Amino acid sequence: MLSDIQISRQTQITPIADIAAQMGLHPNEFRCYGTTRAKVDLTALARVAKQPRGKMVLVTAITPTPFGEGKTVTSIGLTQALHQLGKRVCACLRQPSMGPVFGIKGGAAGGGNAQIVPMEELNLHLTGDIHAVSAAHNLAAAAIDARVHHEQRLGAEEFTRQSGLAALHIDPQHIVWNRVMDHNDRALRSIRIGLGNNGPERQSSFDITAASELMAVLALSQDLADMRRRLGQLLLAFDVNGVPITAEQLGVAGAMAAILREAIEPTLMQTINGAPCLIHTGPFANIAHGNSSVIADEIALGLNDIVVTEGGFGSDMGFEKFCNIKARASGIHPDCVVLVATLKALKSHAGVAASEIHYPNIDALAQGMSNLNWHIANVKKYGLPVVVAINRFPDDTESELQWLTEQALAAGADAVELSLAFAHGADGATDLAAAVVACLQQPANFTHLYSTELGLLNSLQQLATRGYGASAIELSAQAEQQLAQIVALGADHLPICMAKTQMSVSHDPRLKGAPTDFVLPIVGLKLNAGAGFVTAFAGNIMTMPGLGVKPGYLKLDIDENGDIQGF
Amino acid sequence: MLSDIQISRQTQITPIADIAAQMGLHPNEFRCYGTTRAKVDLTALARVAKQPRGKMVLVTAITPTPFGEGKTVTSIGLTQALHQLGKRVCACLRQPSMGPVFGIKGGAAGGGNAQIVPMEELNLHLTGDIHAVSAAHNLAAAAIDARVHHEQRLGAEEFTRQSGLAALHIDPQHIVWNRVMDHNDRALRSIRIGLGNNGPERQSSFDITAASELMAVLALSQDLADMRRRLGQLLLAFDVNGVPITAEQLGVAGAMAAILREAIEPTLMQTINGAPCLIHTGPFANIAHGNSSVIADEIALGLNDIVVTEGGFGSDMGFEKFCNIKARASGIHPDCVVLVATLKALKSHAGVAASEIHYPNIDALAQGMSNLNWHIANVKKYGLPVVVAINRFPDDTESELQWLTEQALAAGADAVELSLAFAHGADGATDLAAAVVACLQQPANFTHLYSTELGLLNSLQQLATRGYGASAIELSAQAEQQLAQIVALGADHLPICMAKTQMSVSHDPRLKGAPTDFVLPIVGLKLNAGAGFVTAFAGNIMTMPGLGVKPGYLKLDIDENGDIQGF
Incomplete structure (x- = not known):
C-alpha cells in the first residue's frame, strides 16, 4: 500500500471554491488560500445561525494503546461514506499540533484512503491559526514581565508619570500565565527567566500551544464579540494583595484579539472523495478540552444534515469534555456516538505483549472487553446512542470479529459495524454509515453528567x-x-x-x-x-511533551521538486 | 489627516490576481490568499531567470534619530510615483516583525498616503513566513537538547541500540543555537533551561526571530535546493572534542526545509495606487543583515524595469550589508541609491532638543550636515550614484530646504529632491522619481568595499x-x-x-x-x-528587544465589526 503522503498527492483535489459552493457557502463567505484551503468568513456564521441544524455525530474511542485505534481514520472514513451515500455531510476536526507531528506521530490527517488532503498542508501551518495562538499567548506573557520590570525599576509613581498608566503591583511570584510553543521541547518544561538585569527573575515554564487557555477560548467562543470578552477575562497574575489581574487590566486583550482576528475563522478543506471538512483549533484532550471549535460546528450544522466530529482520546477524555464543557458553551450536543475499538487494542488492555498481539486469543479479548464495555456504558450515562466501529486490520480473524460484535451488542451497543476505511476509503465504511444514519432517526436524550x-x-x-x-x-x-x-x-x-x-x-x-x-x-x-x-x-500532568530517542522529524524532507516527503 | 489604518481601509484595493497578471506572472505562478495577498510560486523564479533584468534602486537613510526619517514611506512613495509615471516597477520589502509592531512602532507598512495595503495584514502574520522561521528554528533547538538528554540518560551504546543513530556527544555547554520568538520579550534574554529532570540544565536565551540565522538563510537562498543545502550546513553545537555539529548531522535539516517550504515563496501585495510589492523575509539591519530576499529581487527584476528596495537603518547598516553580503550571494547590486534625510533628523544630529527641533536653525543644520555628508560619501565608496530625498514635513521652511539642497549637491549628491509622499502619495514623489530615472540612465560602477x-x-x-x-x-x-x-x-x-x-x-x-x-x-x-x-x-548588542513603559500593543483592538483599530 502507498504511504499516506503518496495517497494524498495522488488524489484529484477539487478546487476548494467548488467544495465551498457545494457546501452552501456564498461567494463572499469564504476566502481561498490557494486552491486547497479556504478561510470561512464569520458572516456565514451569522447567516446559518437562523437555519435548522443538522445532526451531530461524535467519534470517540476506547482507552488508547500504543497500537493506535484509528479514530481519525474512522471519522474521516465515515464522512467519506456518508458523502458517497449522498448525504449533506461535513467533518469538523482539530488542526494537528506540530509537536506530535515532529515528535511521534508523523501526521494527523487520518491515513490510508481516509484522509484530509493535502495532508502536508494540514500537518504543517495550515492557515497559521496555531501560530496566532502562540503569538497572542506570548504577547501577554511578555507584557506581564515587562510591566513588573518597569514598575519595579521606576517605582509606582515614576512609572505612572512616564506611562500614564496606574501601577498594577503584580506579584512576580504569583504569575499564572506561562509561555507556549508548538513543539515538544522538554528543556522548556522548567526554566528560570529574567536573569541578569532583565528581571523579575523567576521560575517559569513553557506549555505546548495546544494546552494554551487561548486555544480553548478560540474553540469555545461563539463569535468575535464573545472571544473579545473572554480575552479580557483571562486571569494572568495576582497583585501583591492577592487580587487577580486580567488581560483587560493589563491592556493587552485588544492586541490579542487583533492577533487572533483571522484564527477565529475555520479553515475549509476536503476528504479524499471531496467531502467538506472544517479544521479549527487544536486543544489536546488530556491537558486541555480536546474538541474542535463551536464556530465550526455551528457553520457545519447550519449547512449540512450530518456533522461528524471527534473528541480526543477515549470517551473519558474528549467525549466527556464535549458533553460537559463544550455542549454547555454552545448548546450543541451529540445525537449519536461512534466508539472505535480494535482487536489489538482490546488484547493490549488484557496485557498481551506486542509480539503476541497478532495471534487469535479469545481469552485476552474477553478480558480486554472490560474496557470497551466501560466506554459503552460511559456514553450511555449521557443518554446517547452508541455505534461501535471495529477498525479492522488485515490480520484480524473472522471468528474474533464475530465474537466481539456479539459481545458489544450484549453490552448495550446500539449497533456494531466493521470499518475498513483505511484500506478502502468510503467503500470501507458504508455499513458504519448506514448504522449511524439509522441511529440518528431516534431522538437522543442527552444529559450532562453533573450539574x-x-x-x-x-x-x-x-x-x-x-x-x-x-x-x-x-x-x-x-x-x-x-x-x-x-x-x-x-x-x-x-x-x-x-x-x-x-x-x-x-x-x-x-x-x-x-x-x-x-x-x-x-x-x-x-x-x-x-x-x-x-x-x-489528576496527578502531575506534563503540559509540555518531549522528543523521543527517534523522533518523527528524522523522516521528513523535501525532494528535488520541493515536495515534502516522509509522512 | 486620517490615521494610517483609516487610509489603508479607504483604499480601493485591486484584486491581487489582477496585480499579479499586470506584473507578468502567469496564472499557475501564484496562489491567492484571499483577494489581497498571493504567494508567488518558485516556477516563476525559474522562468524569469532567463529574462533581462531591470534596474535596482536601493533606498537608505542617514543615521536614525528618534524623529523617524520616513525611509519606508519614501520607498513606497517612490514606487507609487514610478508606477504613476507608467514605469514597470515593483517594490521589494521586508515583512515587519511583530516585536516592534507591539513594542514601539505601531506598524511598518509605510504611512500616510504611501502605504502597502491592507496594512494590518502586512503587520500581523501576513502569510505566516516569520512564524515558519520561528518554528523551524525552535525545532532544531528542541532537537539538540533532546539529543543530549537521551544520550546522557541512556549512555551512547544504549542510545544507539534504541534509536539506530550514532551518538553525537554534543557538549551541552557549547551549544551555539538559541531559541527565537517574534516578540520583544526582555525576560527571555537570559534564562536557564532544562531544570529538574529535563536536562541538560544550561544557560541559554531567546533572540527575536528577525535575528535568526534561518531568516538570513531564507533571504539569501537562490532557490529551494540552495536553501536545503544551507540548512544542512547550519552550525548548531560542538561535540565534547570541539568538532562542529551541523543540522544535517542531527537529521533535522530536512524537517526544517519542510517547515519553510511555503515561506521561501515571496508574498505579493500592492501599494495604495496598485503598484506591485513583493514582501519577503524580515532580518533587522542592526543585529542581522537587514535586507529582503534574493528570490523576491530576482522575480521582481525579471518582470520589471525598476525594482525599489530598502536596506534597514542608515547606509552603514542595511546598505552596507546589501553591498557586501547580499550582492555577493545574488550577483545583484544597486544601480542607484536614494538617501533619505529630514531637517529634523539633521538638527537632532547637532544635539538640538526635541522641544526646539521645529524651529529654523541653520547653524544646527550645518553641524548635522556632517552626517548626511558621511552617508553621501559612504554610498560613493561603492561606485554608486546617490539621490538625496528630503522627506518634507509640514513645518519645514523653504529657506532651510533650499540651503540643504545646495549643501547636499555640493557634498557630491547626484540629485536632491523633496518628497511629500506621506501627504500626497505618488504626486508627492514625482520629482524624486524623475531624478531616479535620470540616474538610472548612467551605468553604475559598483564595487564591494572589501575583498x-x-x-x-x-x-x-x-x-x-x-x-x-x-x-x-x-x-x-x-x-x-x-x-x-x-x-x-x-x-x-x-x-x-x-x-x-x-x-x-x-x-x-x-x-x-x-x-x-x-x-x-x-x-x-x-x-x-x-x-x-x-x-x-561591536560591543554587547542586544538580540532580543524589550517592551517599553508604554508599549504599542495598548492601542490595538478590534471594533464591533471585527476590524482592527489602533495602527
Whole structure:
C-alpha cells in the first residue's frame, strides 16, 4: 500500500471554491488560500445561525494503546461514506499540533484512503491559526514581565508619570500565565527567566500551544464579540494583595484579539472523495478540552444534515469534555456516538505483549472487553446512542470479529459495524454509515453528567465517581487552597476540564481495562476565566511533551521538486 | 489627516490576481490568499531567470534619530510615483516583525498616503513566513537538547541500540543555537533551561526571530535546493572534542526545509495606487543583515524595469550589508541609491532638543550636515550614484530646504529632491522619481568595499576603517579565539555581518554626526555557516528587544465589526 503522503498527492483535489459552493457557502463567505484551503468568513456564521441544524455525530474511542485505534481514520472514513451515500455531510476536526507531528506521530490527517488532503498542508501551518495562538499567548506573557520590570525599576509613581498608566503591583511570584510553543521541547518544561538585569527573575515554564487557555477560548467562543470578552477575562497574575489581574487590566486583550482576528475563522478543506471538512483549533484532550471549535460546528450544522466530529482520546477524555464543557458553551450536543475499538487494542488492555498481539486469543479479548464495555456504558450515562466501529486490520480473524460484535451488542451497543476505511476509503465504511444514519432517526436524550449548580467540589466528585468510576477524590493541600480561592472569586459554578492521563480511565496509566476502587487525586486546580472552566490536575500532568530517542522529524524532507516527503 | 489604518481601509484595493497578471506572472505562478495577498510560486523564479533584468534602486537613510526619517514611506512613495509615471516597477520589502509592531512602532507598512495595503495584514502574520522561521528554528533547538538528554540518560551504546543513530556527544555547554520568538520579550534574554529532570540544565536565551540565522538563510537562498543545502550546513553545537555539529548531522535539516517550504515563496501585495510589492523575509539591519530576499529581487527584476528596495537603518547598516553580503550571494547590486534625510533628523544630529527641533536653525543644520555628508560619501565608496530625498514635513521652511539642497549637491549628491509622499502619495514623489530615472540612465560602477580573499581579519579592518571611519579595530580575547576557530574551520573567506548600534556610524550611539578617531571593539565573532557570513559583535548588542513603559500593543483592538483599530 502507498504511504499516506503518496495517497494524498495522488488524489484529484477539487478546487476548494467548488467544495465551498457545494457546501452552501456564498461567494463572499469564504476566502481561498490557494486552491486547497479556504478561510470561512464569520458572516456565514451569522447567516446559518437562523437555519435548522443538522445532526451531530461524535467519534470517540476506547482507552488508547500504543497500537493506535484509528479514530481519525474512522471519522474521516465515515464522512467519506456518508458523502458517497449522498448525504449533506461535513467533518469538523482539530488542526494537528506540530509537536506530535515532529515528535511521534508523523501526521494527523487520518491515513490510508481516509484522509484530509493535502495532508502536508494540514500537518504543517495550515492557515497559521496555531501560530496566532502562540503569538497572542506570548504577547501577554511578555507584557506581564515587562510591566513588573518597569514598575519595579521606576517605582509606582515614576512609572505612572512616564506611562500614564496606574501601577498594577503584580506579584512576580504569583504569575499564572506561562509561555507556549508548538513543539515538544522538554528543556522548556522548567526554566528560570529574567536573569541578569532583565528581571523579575523567576521560575517559569513553557506549555505546548495546544494546552494554551487561548486555544480553548478560540474553540469555545461563539463569535468575535464573545472571544473579545473572554480575552479580557483571562486571569494572568495576582497583585501583591492577592487580587487577580486580567488581560483587560493589563491592556493587552485588544492586541490579542487583533492577533487572533483571522484564527477565529475555520479553515475549509476536503476528504479524499471531496467531502467538506472544517479544521479549527487544536486543544489536546488530556491537558486541555480536546474538541474542535463551536464556530465550526455551528457553520457545519447550519449547512449540512450530518456533522461528524471527534473528541480526543477515549470517551473519558474528549467525549466527556464535549458533553460537559463544550455542549454547555454552545448548546450543541451529540445525537449519536461512534466508539472505535480494535482487536489489538482490546488484547493490549488484557496485557498481551506486542509480539503476541497478532495471534487469535479469545481469552485476552474477553478480558480486554472490560474496557470497551466501560466506554459503552460511559456514553450511555449521557443518554446517547452508541455505534461501535471495529477498525479492522488485515490480520484480524473472522471468528474474533464475530465474537466481539456479539459481545458489544450484549453490552448495550446500539449497533456494531466493521470499518475498513483505511484500506478502502468510503467503500470501507458504508455499513458504519448506514448504522449511524439509522441511529440518528431516534431522538437522543442527552444529559450532562453533573450539574454545575452544586459547586466545584460536587462537580469534581461526580466526575470522578460517576464519570470515571473512582471511589472518591482526594484534594491535596494546594488544591484545597486553590478551591477556596476559586470559590472566593465567585467562579465555583464553572465546569471542569480534567487534566489526566489518557492511558487509563483512571489517573494511573497502569490501570487498564475498567479500573474500580481507586481514589482520584486532585493535586491542583486552575481557574481558566477566559475559557470558562476550571482545570483540575489528576496527578502531575506534563503540559509540555518531549522528543523521543527517534523522533518523527528524522523522516521528513523535501525532494528535488520541493515536495515534502516522509509522512 | 486620517490615521494610517483609516487610509489603508479607504483604499480601493485591486484584486491581487489582477496585480499579479499586470506584473507578468502567469496564472499557475501564484496562489491567492484571499483577494489581497498571493504567494508567488518558485516556477516563476525559474522562468524569469532567463529574462533581462531591470534596474535596482536601493533606498537608505542617514543615521536614525528618534524623529523617524520616513525611509519606508519614501520607498513606497517612490514606487507609487514610478508606477504613476507608467514605469514597470515593483517594490521589494521586508515583512515587519511583530516585536516592534507591539513594542514601539505601531506598524511598518509605510504611512500616510504611501502605504502597502491592507496594512494590518502586512503587520500581523501576513502569510505566516516569520512564524515558519520561528518554528523551524525552535525545532532544531528542541532537537539538540533532546539529543543530549537521551544520550546522557541512556549512555551512547544504549542510545544507539534504541534509536539506530550514532551518538553525537554534543557538549551541552557549547551549544551555539538559541531559541527565537517574534516578540520583544526582555525576560527571555537570559534564562536557564532544562531544570529538574529535563536536562541538560544550561544557560541559554531567546533572540527575536528577525535575528535568526534561518531568516538570513531564507533571504539569501537562490532557490529551494540552495536553501536545503544551507540548512544542512547550519552550525548548531560542538561535540565534547570541539568538532562542529551541523543540522544535517542531527537529521533535522530536512524537517526544517519542510517547515519553510511555503515561506521561501515571496508574498505579493500592492501599494495604495496598485503598484506591485513583493514582501519577503524580515532580518533587522542592526543585529542581522537587514535586507529582503534574493528570490523576491530576482522575480521582481525579471518582470520589471525598476525594482525599489530598502536596506534597514542608515547606509552603514542595511546598505552596507546589501553591498557586501547580499550582492555577493545574488550577483545583484544597486544601480542607484536614494538617501533619505529630514531637517529634523539633521538638527537632532547637532544635539538640538526635541522641544526646539521645529524651529529654523541653520547653524544646527550645518553641524548635522556632517552626517548626511558621511552617508553621501559612504554610498560613493561603492561606485554608486546617490539621490538625496528630503522627506518634507509640514513645518519645514523653504529657506532651510533650499540651503540643504545646495549643501547636499555640493557634498557630491547626484540629485536632491523633496518628497511629500506621506501627504500626497505618488504626486508627492514625482520629482524624486524623475531624478531616479535620470540616474538610472548612467551605468553604475559598483564595487564591494572589501575583498573577502584576504581573510576575515582584513575584512574586519577594511569594514571598520574604510566602511565606518574607525582608526582601528580591537578584538577581545574571546573574539581572537573565535577568529582562530573560524580560520581553523576554513570559513575565513566569508563576508561580515556587523552587529552594532544603528544610532551612530560608529559602535557608540552617543557619537552623532560623522565620528572619527574611534577604535571599533569586536567582542565576539559567530560563524553563520548556513547564511554564509560571520557575525561580528561591536560591543554587547542586544538580540532580543524589550517592551517599553508604554508599549504599542495598548492601542490595538478590534471594533464591533471585527476590524482592527489602533495602527
